[in-house]
Amino acid sequence: xxxxxxxxxxxxxxxxxxxxxxxxxxxxxxxxxxxxxxxxxxxxxxxxxxxxxxxxxxxxxxxxxxxxxxxxxxxxxxxxxxxxxxxxxxxxxxxxxxxxxxxxxxxxxxxxxxxxxxxxxxxxxxxxxxxxxxxxxxxxxxxxxxxxxxxxxxxxxxxxxxxxxxxxxxxxxxxxxxxxxxxxxxxxxxxxxxxxxxxxxxxxxxxxxxxxxxxxxxxxxxxxxxxxxxxxxxxxxxxxxxxxxxxxxxxxxxxxxxxxxxxxxxxxxxxxxxxxxxxxxxxxxxxxxxxxxxxxxxxxxxxxxxxxxxxxxxxxxxxxxxxxxxxxxxxxxxxxxxxxxxxxxxxxxxxxxxxxxxxxxxxxxxxxxxxxxxxxxxxxxxxxxxxxxxxxxxxxxxxxxxxxxxxxxxxxxxxxxxxxxxxxxxxxxxxxxxxxxxxxxxxxxxxxxxxxxxxxxxxxxxxxxxxxxxxxxxxxxxxxxxxxxxxxxxxxxxxxxxxxxxxxxxxxxxxxxxxxxxxx
Amino acid sequence: xxxxxxxxxxxxxxxxxxxxxxxxxxxxxxxxxxxxxxxxxxxxxxxxxxxxxxxxxxxxxxxxxxxxxxxxxxxxxxxxxxxxxxxxxxxxxxxxxxxxxxxxxxxxxxxxxxxxxxxxxxxxxxxxxxxxxxxxxxxxxxxxxxxxxxxxxxxxxxxxxxxxx
Numbered sequence: 001x002x003x004x005x006x007x008x009x010x011x012x013x014x015x016x017x018x019x020x021x022x023x024x025x026x027x028x029x030x031x032x033x034x035x036x037x038x039x040x041x042x043x044x045x046x047x048x049x050x051x052x053x054x055x056x057x058x059x060x061x062x063x064x065x066x067x068x069x070x071x072x073x074x075x076x077x078x079x080x081x082x083x084x085x086x087x088x089x090x091x092x093x094x095x096x097x098x099x100x101x102x103x104x105x106x107x108x109x110x111x112x113x114x115x116x117x118x119x120x121x122x123x124x125x126x127x128x129x130x131x132x133x134x135x136x137x138x139x140x141x142x143x144x145x146x147x148x149x150x151x152x153x154x155x156x157x158x159x160x161x162x163x164x165x166x167x168x169x170x171x172x173x174x175x176x177x178x179x180x181x182x183x184x185x186x187x188x189x190x191x192x193x194x195x196x197x198x199x200x201x202x203x204x205x206x207x208x209x210x211x212x213x214x215x216x217x218x219x220x221x222x223x224x225x226x227x228x229x230x231x232x233x234x235x236x237x238x239x240x241x242x243x244x245x246x247x248x249x250x251x252x253x254x255x256x257x258x259x260x261x262x263x264x265x266x267x268x269x270x271x272x273x274x275x276x277x278x279x280x281x282x283x284x285x286x287x288x289x290x291x292x293x294x295x296x297x298x299x300x301x302x303x304x305x306x307x308x309x310x311x312x313x314x315x316x317x318x319x320x321x322x323x324x325x326x327x328x329x330x331x332x333x334x335x336x337x338x339x340x341x342x343x344x345x346x347x348x349x350x351x352x353x354x355x356x357x358x359x360x361x362x363x364x365x366x367x368x369x370x371x372x373x374x375x376x377x378x379x380x381x382x383x384x385x386x387x388x389x390x391x392x393x394x395x396x397x398x399x400x401x402x403x404x405x406x407x408x409x410x411x412x413x414x415x416x417x418x419x420x421x422x423x424x425x426x427x428x429x430x431x432x433x434x435x436x437x438x439x440x441x442x443x444x445x446x447x448x449x450x451x452x453x454x455x456x457x458x459x460x461x462x463x464x465x466x467x468x469x470x471x472x473x474x475x476x477x478x479x480x481x482x483x484x485x486x487x488x489x490x491x492x493x494x495x496x497x498x499x500x501x502x503x504x505x506x507x508x509x510x511x512x513x514x515x516x517x518x519x520x
Numbered sequence: 521x522x523x524x525x526x527x528x529x530x531x532x533x534x535x536x537x538x539x540x541x542x543x544x545x546x547x548x549x550x551x552x553x554x555x556x557x558x559x560x561x562x563x564x565x566x567x568x569x570x571x572x573x574x575x576x577x578x579x580x581x582x583x584x585x586x587x588x589x590x591x592x593x594x595x596x597x598x599x600x601x602x603x604x605x606x607x608x609x610x611x612x613x614x615x616x617x618x619x620x621x622x623x624x625x626x627x628x629x630x631x632x633x634x635x636x637x638x639x640x641x642x643x644x645x646x647x648x649x650x651x652x653x654x655x656x657x658x659x660x661x662x663x664x665x666x667x668x669x670x671x672x673x674x675x676x677x678x679x680x681x682x683x684x685x
Contacts, residue, residue, distance in 0.1 A: 195621075
């Protein structure tokens with residue numbers, strides 16, 4: 001060893017050190033980015049699958065999937081809204097204390113004292129609303145383009161779970177401000193959970209079998225909305241439901257890839273025509289082999305039997321599109337947050353219900369049904385709708401119209417007819433019930449069981465069901481029935497929500513406008 | 521099993537094993553017991569969130585009716601969701617929690633009404649209108665002195681049970 005340690009070697013080691021120091025920023029960047037600048041087909045692909053956050057994406061994406069009219073970017077918009085609520089929610093957790101004596105005051109502090117607190121809370125509130133809207137629209141898009149069909153059936157079911165978790169997140173967040181709005185909305189929500197008792201009471205079996213009471217007890221940890229309920233809702237809101245949502249989201253995205261990407265109609269390649277020569281290069285090198293990874297994917301795969309002519313590299317085409325959607329959602333939430341404050345009413349008062357006491361807007365359709373029968377409106381009909389929606393891909397096994405807007409027998413004509421029937425029947429039955437009352441108005445001693453099963457909500461459900469059976473027979477197609485039913489329920493949901501939000505006043509009576517409400 | 525069917529001259533012997541091989545049986549048994557363990561652990565964990573002792577304060581309380589309380593006029597027990605009513609036959613207590621969705625009903629000229637979904641009840645709690653599925657429950661009342669009564673909110677009594685004043 002000693003023989004080798006001569007002066008020139010020592011000098012060169014020091015110089016090598018100096019050179020390494022100078023080269024460190026460049027090497028740090030090179031080791032960070034792994035693939036270098038995404039300039040060639042190869043490096044653009046490596047940009048995607050060499051990155052832990054991006055590799056859920058395909059390296060190349062079909063031009064059909066990139067058209068705005070394919071998806072309107074609604075799934076990414078819902079994800080963007082979720083990310084915004086995640087970030088703003090964590091910020092709010094710095095100050096919020098989930099205890100009845102403190103909760104309301106900390107929200108007030110966030111609103112009036114904490115720097116940017118009011119702005120962040122407004123964004124959180126608006127992003128949550130945007131998320132509910134975009135999730136519903138995303139579901140409608142998936143339905144109307146028949147994208148739930150084989151092999152994507154189960155991803156539709158996963159989507160149902162995501163819808164339920166989204167509504168659950170919104171609902172649990174509603175209690176946390178501990179104001180009058182929160183307190184009474186949650187009291188009503190918890191009693192909807194208890195509403196199977198309406199049925200068990202009428203049958204006289206509540207003493208032995210009480211699923212309603214059990215649900216309420218698990219939700220509230222007590223008989224009333226109190227400190228136990230607040231800490232439980234907090235736990236659900238910041239921990240259990242977000243974890244569940246993230247887990248299901250991972251499954252949802254992963255399955256999009258595994259089920260062959262976004263849905264495309266059979267003739268998509270012919271309809272797309274040739275690539276615009278101005279487009280960022282489709283190929284920078286001639287591909288000498290087809291994409292062998294596609295061989296392990298089951299079913300109709302993107303690139304089996306044809307070259308990747310109609311695909312574009314995900315970097316930049318897909319990522320820039322996604323970034324545009326994200327920026328649009330951020331812009332929307334920030335804009336709304338600047339214009340309209342999140343509400344904060346008086347401190348919760350367990351002795352004095354709000355009049356009218358209204359649930360969050362997306363539950364007002366349910367509340368309208370609940371005002372006819374608690375069990376059917378709160379549990380029975382929503383369960384029928386959720387199970388019905390989940391079963392759609394297993395009942396509709398047709399292939400005609402997949403990937404087309406309003407595809408399938410009947411098409412847009414049937415959707416328009418269904419919208420007319422859906423709107424007409426919901427408006428008709430509600431107008432009738434508001435003008436003439438219902439069974440108990442005419443026969444005050446009528447048994448509760450009759451009202452539970454015969455009320456405007458169940459009547460409407462039966463009308464929609466009969467109409468969709470008619471559509472199945474008329475077009476000899478289950479897809480036609482699904483189109484009819486989904487359109488009808490969408491119309492029913494929208495109309496009932498508007499009635500609950502705008503036309504219901506004190507004592508849940510009908511008013512043409514909130515300005516006609518009697519003064520307090 | 522199927523791949524053993526074509527063995528020449530196959531018959532029941534120790535060379536043609538039972539349809540479920542011994543190894544498979546042990547493996548399936550292990551898998552099944554693991555599944556059962558997870559299932560019961562989950563059920564056991566769900567026992568925790570179901571509170572055995574409820575944190576609410578005592579549901580029995582004492583109330584003093586004003587000497588001047590007219591017959592048939594509901595008296596709202598302070599801090600409780602219970603109305604006490606005195607008539608010629610005696611005193612009874614009616615819960616003020618709506619049987620529809622748990623809002624607090626308010627006294628009106630004819631009885632009670634609920635501000636949440638418009639249910640209306642008469643003075644004895646019978647449903648007159650609205651979505652309420654049941655009458656307002658009557659609660660146990662016991663006389664404990666001059667104009668003093670003890671109400672037990674836990675104990676429901678049949679409608680018409682009155683404590684002689």
